[in-house]
Amino acid sequence: MKLYGYWRSSAAYRVRIALNLKGLEAEQVSVHLVRDGGEQHKADFASLNPQQLVPTLVVGEGTDTPLVLSQSLAIIEYLDETYNDCPLLPAMSAERARVRAMAQAIACEIHPLNNLRVLQYLTGPMGLDEAAKNSWYQHWIHEGFGAFEVLLEQHAGEYCFGDSITLADVCLVPQVYNAQRFNVDLSAYPNMMRIWANCNKLPAFSQAAPELQPDAV
Amino acid sequence: MKLYGYWRSSAAYRVRIALNLKGLEAEQVSVHLVRDGGEQHKADFASLNPQQLVPTLVVGEGTDTPLVLSQSLAIIEYLDETYNDCPLLPAMSAERARVRAMAQAIACEIHPLNNLRVLQYLTGPMGLDEAAKNSWYQHWIHEGFGAFEVLLEQHAGEYCFGDSITLADVCLVPQVYNAQRFNVDLSAYPNMMRIWANCNKLPAFSQAAPELQPDAV
Numbered sequence: 001m002k003l004y005g006y007w008r009s010s011a012a013y014r015v016r017i018a019l020n021l022k023g024l025e026a027e028q029v030s031v032h033l034v035r036d037g038g039e040q041h042k043a044d045f046a047s048l049n050p051q052q053l054v055p056t057l058v059v060g061e062g063t064d065t066p067l068v069l070s071q072s073l074a075i076i077e078y079l080d081e082t083y084n085d086c087p088l089l090p091a092m093s094a095e096r097a098r099v100r101a102m103a104q105a106i107a108c109e110i111h112p113l114n115n116l117r118v119l120q121y122l123t124g125p126m127g128l129d130e131a132a133k134n135s136w137y138q139h140w141i142h143e144g145f146g147a148f149e150v151l152l153e154q155h156a157g158e159y160c161f162g163d164s165i166t167l168a169d170v171c172l173v174p175q176v177y178n179a180q181r182f183n184v185d186l187s188a189y190p191n192m193m194r195i196w197a198n199c200n201k202l203p204a205f206s207q208a209a210p211e212l213q214p215d216a217v
Numbered sequence: 218m219k220l221y222g223y224w225r226s227s228a229a230y231r232v233r234i235a236l237n238l239k240g241l242e243a244e245q246v247s248v249h250l251v252r253d254g255g256e257q258h259k260a261d262f263a264s265l266n267p268q269q270l271v272p273t274l275v276v277g278e279g280t281d282t283p284l285v286l287s288q289s290l291a292i293i294e295y296l297d298e299t300y301n302d303c304p305l306l307p308a309m310s311a312e313r314a315r316v317r318a319m320a321q322a323i324a325c326e327i328h329p330l331n332n333l334r335v336l337q338y339l340t341g342p343m344g345l346d347e348a349a350k351n352s353w354y355q356h357w358i359h360e361g362f363g364a365f366e367v368l369l370e371q372h373a374g375e376y377c378f379g380d381s382i383t384l385a386d387v388c389l390v391p392q393v394y395n396a397q398r399f400n401v402d403l404s405a406y407p408n409m410m411r412i413w414a415n416c417n418k419l420p421a422f423s424q425a426a427p428e429l430q431p432d433a434v
Contacts (some may be wrong), residue, residue, distance in 0.1 A: 030382065050367035051322060054386050067311050071325065074317035081310040093298040100291035105268060108288065112329035121356065126349060150267035 001026035004045065004056040006033045007213035008181075011072040011113055012055040014172035016213075020204035021086045021165060026057065030215035032115055064065060073107055088167045099161050102151055102168035105174050110144035114178070130174050134182065141179045145189050148172075152191035154167040159199055165199070177210065218243035221262065221273040223250045224430040225398075227328055228289040229272040230391035233430075235293040237380060237421035238303045243274065247432035250333055288326055293384060305384045316378050319368055320386035323392050327361035331395070351399070358396045362406050365389075369408035375415055382416070390416050394427065 003019070003026040005012030019026050031054050032039045039045060040052045049056040049070050069075045080088045089096045112118070116135050118174040123126045155161050160168035161195060175197045179186060180191045186193055199205045210216060218237070220243040225349060236243050240288060248271050249256045259271045266273040267289050273276030274292045276284040283361055286292045297305045306313045329335070331354050339353060341346045372378050377385035393413045403410055416422045 008281075030311060051326065060273040069314050069318065071318035071321040073325070074314045074321055077317060078310055078314035083311070088263070093295055096285050096298070097284075097291045097295035101288035104288040104291055108290070108325050108329055109268065112325055113335065118330065121353075125356070126345065126353065127344065132343060136338075139338065139342070147268040181373065217316070 002028070002029055002058040002061050004031050004055045004058070005031045005213075006031055007210040007216040009033065009054050010115070010174035011053070011107075011176065012206055013210060014072045014170050015057060016204055017108070017170045018088065018171065020208055021088070022079055023081045023085055023168070024079070024083060028198040028214055030213075031089055048179035056093070059132060069152050072147050073103060073167070073171075075143055076170060080167075081093070084164065085193065088170065090166070093163070099154060099168050101165045101181075102148070102155070102166075103171045105144065105148055105215045106168075106171040109147075110140055111178075114136050117194070120121050137182050138184055141182075142188075143186050145179070145186070149189045150190055152195065156195060159195055165202070169195065169199050169205075172196065173205055219246055219249050219275040219278050220244070221265070221275070222271045222430075223248055223321060224433040225272075226250065226271050227250040227332070227391035227395050228270075230394065230425055230427060231289045231293050231387050231412070232272045232292050234387045234426035235296050236303065236423055238305070238387070239296055239300045240302055241296070241300060244432055245428075249432070268430045290320060290384070290388075291308045295389060296426065297384075305382070305387065307381075307383070309364055313377070315372060316383045319365070319372070319383075321367055322361065322386075323369065323388040326364075326394055327357055328395075329401075330357040349431065354399050355401055358399075358401050359405075362396070362403070362409060366406045366409055369412065371410055373408050373412060376412055382419070384424075386412065386416050389413065390422055 001024065003015060005015065007026060031045055037083065040054060046052050048068060051070060053070055055075065055194055057069045059069065071077055076088065089099055119137065121132055122133050123130065152160060157163040159165050172192065173196055174194065176186065218241065222232065222245060244295060248262055250271070255272060263287060264271050268287060270287065271294065272289055274286045276286065286295055293305065306316055336350055336354065339350050340347065369377060374380040376382050377389055388412055389409065393403065393409065
């Protein structure tokens with residue numbers, strides 16, 4: 001397997017965690033999201049992933065029919081369906097729905113508003129200054145994390161949903177990393193920070209950290 | 218089942234389509250997203266869904282253990298796992314991953330940037346004018362639809378993924394409706410518009426249209 005990613009991409013970080021949890025090896029290919037206007041827009045990568053986004057996971061590269069997967073949640077559910085170790089979703093549909101909803105509370109409500117291309121568009125074509133960009137970033141973090149903290153009060157144990165690692169934890173840890181990078185005060189989210197710390201005690205999480213990746217600067 | 222939604226919400230529209238495809242009845246409860254600063258922020262609804270977002274599906278209301286589901290994709294996968302009629306994901310994991318990625322190309326990359334709360338935040342606290350808001354909207358539609366059209370060239374048949382209705386179609390139709398409402402020129406996306414028309418020939422799609430809902434204005 002080949003994982004096209006970038007050390008600081010939260011979505012690639014999710015997939016790195018999932019691969020580690022499953023005990024899977026993937027060769028990392030760095031797609032530098034900033035250099036030269038973004039390597040994700042170059043023809044080679046765009047032909048692999050028309051969305052020009054990381055992560056992209058290629059399964060069976062070099063075979064006649066490589067499988068090219070995009071979108072981090074879709075990639076992780078594929079890995080979860082294909083490799084049984086460390087299941088990332090509960091067995092019962094009602095519980096699966098709750099875990100997926102928690103994951104999507106991050107992946108559909110926070111991350112899409114605060115990722116690099118959006119922040120670049122705000123300060124570029126939209127003409128906002130750094131202070132406005134920062135207040136945009138903080139607003140969506142607090143909006144999303146405030147709701148997530150309530151979900152944790154209802155469902156958390158050692159981890160986001162009870163005492164087993166799930167897809168929700170895989171999404172939470174990179175989002176907390178990202179918020180810390182932007183100096184967001186996270187003291188209003190004690191459950192979240194407790195779970196973030198619990199996750200990072202596990203090598204699958206700690207070894208997926210951006211700073212430990214080969215392309216980290 | 219009770220579906221808390223709003224006629225113009227794209228995410229609620231997705232769930233209405235899925236319920237129709239599955240042949241399921243749900244009582245619709247309107248949560249007016251604009252009136253009085255947004256009914257989704259009132260205490261009653263916020264206690265049901267801490268994210269204060271529609272849709273929210275309550276299964277078994279009035280029983281001792283009602284199941285309260287949030288996030289449209291999580292709700293739809295729950296329905297798909299629980300009711301076998303008209304499966305919305307293919308049987309094979311590799312194909313499921315592709316369909317989920319197509320759905321997420323809309324639900325994680327386009328819709329989160331262009332929904333009501335985001336547009337309100339741009340023209341409110343961010344201080345952008347209507348023209349800037351409109352150019353923001355158009356930008357993310359074209360960015361997302363441009364990539365989606367390429368995915369359709371690779372995977373579409375009668376519908377987004379081959380000749381069966383999937384979760385990707387359930388996401389596409391409300392997003393096209395939304396783009397049309399903002400007068401986006403969609404002529405560059407012939408596959409998308411062909412599939413949109415094919416879907417709307419089916420009563421499950423056409424009867425889920427915003428204008429036909431009880432709370433439509």
